[in-house]
Amino acid sequence: MxxxxxxxxxxxxxxxxxxxxxxxxxxxxxxxxxxxxxxxxxxxxxxxxxxxxxxxxxxxTKGLLGIDQRATVEKAVQEAAARRAAWTDEIARLDFAEITKRPELMRIVRESGSTLFGDNCAACHGTDAKGNPGFPSLADDAWLWGGDPETVAETLRIGINSTHPETRFAQMPAFGRDGILDRTAISSIVSFIRNNAQGIDDLGPLDSKGVKEGAQLFAENCAACHGEDGRGDPAMGAPDLMDDSWLIGSDRASLIGTVSQGRQGHMPHWEDRLTETDRKILAIYVTEIAGGRAGAAR
Structure with a gap:
């Protein structure tokens, strides 16, 4: 066709x-x-x-309307900063006790603190702040260096075993690796700790002789840092060994490994990465997670 x-x-x-x-x-x-x-x-x-x-x-070409998205974003950022300044100035000016008495500021602390914690702390301490193996729980009120907001803020500022010149420093010797104690002595110390610590129901093989010898060995080798009663020393970052909160584990194998090989944790310092106000908010937020009970000894 x-x-x-x-x-x-x-x-x-x-x-x-x-x-x-x-x-x-x-x-x-x-x-x-x-x-x-x-x-x-x-x-x-x-x-x-x-x-x-x-x-x-x-x-x-700029167009007849003269719209500039960069200028729009910059204006929005400036407006947000102005709104933020209204409460950041208050938080920066007031001390911790005064902030906790102001409901309107505590609402901001909870909202901003949750974001700051998720962005900077949750990777190690968990999104629920209950910690991970080797990283302490922040929700059980068991603190290494003290749990009042001022102390937590200082820990945030300088870190632990960090590169900050004022860092908090703590290290547990490797009693087995460095030949300070033999395997039998370490086992006796572990028996003593497990026999006296809270929350350990399954003690496993545990003889009274090992516990008695362990008490003496603990006094000679461990009490200088952890205290004669094993309750720790926040001035040295030495943990309480008699509660039911453990960084690595309370089973015999984990404790023998800890005493034999030693431990040295690390927390980065946040002075160069977070403002003083942000660290202040985080300190209040974290202590409130733990129940607001200041001054715990771990």
Whole structure:
């Protein structure tokens, strides 16, 4: 069928194109499509005139409306900073006790503290602040260096075994690796600890002789840091060994490994990464997670 001939079924002209016996009718483009194309073309032209659109080397056409997204974002940031300054200045000015007495400030502390904790602390201490093996729980009120907001804020500032020149420093000797104590002595110390610590129900093989010898060995080798009663010393970052909170584990194998190989934890200092106000918010937030009971000894 040639161009211009009519299709015998529809009576419409054809274009002359054919695919496997199927011929193309010379139908007009629907008016709705033409209308859509006209409208979108006009819209494009108007947009090009009104809005920043065309690159011109190192610059671009600014558009008649003069809209600048960078300026819009900068303005939004400045407005947010102004709104934030209204309460950050208050938190920076007041001491910890005064802040905790102000419900409107504590609402901000909880909201901002949750974000700060999630962004900076949760990777080690867990999203629920209950810690991970080797990283202490912040929700059980058992603190290495003290749990009042002022002390926590200072720990945040300088870190533990960090690169800060004022860092808190603590290290447990490797009694077995360095030949200070033999395997039998270490086992006796572990028996003494497990026999006296809270929350250890399954003591396993434990003889009275080992516990008695362990008490003497503990007094000679461990009490200087952990205290004669094993309750720890926050001035040295030495943990309480008689409670039911453990960094690594309270089973015999874990404790023998700790005493034999020693421990040296690490917490980065945040003075260079968080503002003083942010650290203040975090300190209050963390101590509130622990129940607000200040001054615990671990």
């Amino acid at each position: 040639a161009i211009g001939e009519r299709d015998p079924i529809t009576g419409r002209h054809t274009t002359g194109h054919e695919w496997n016996g199927i011929e193309e009718l010379d139908n007009r483009v629907p008016r709705a499509v033409i209308f859509f194309l006209i409208v979108t073309t006009l819209f494009s032209i108007v947009y090009w005139v009104l809005m920043p659109a065309w690159p011109l080397g190192v610059t671009y």
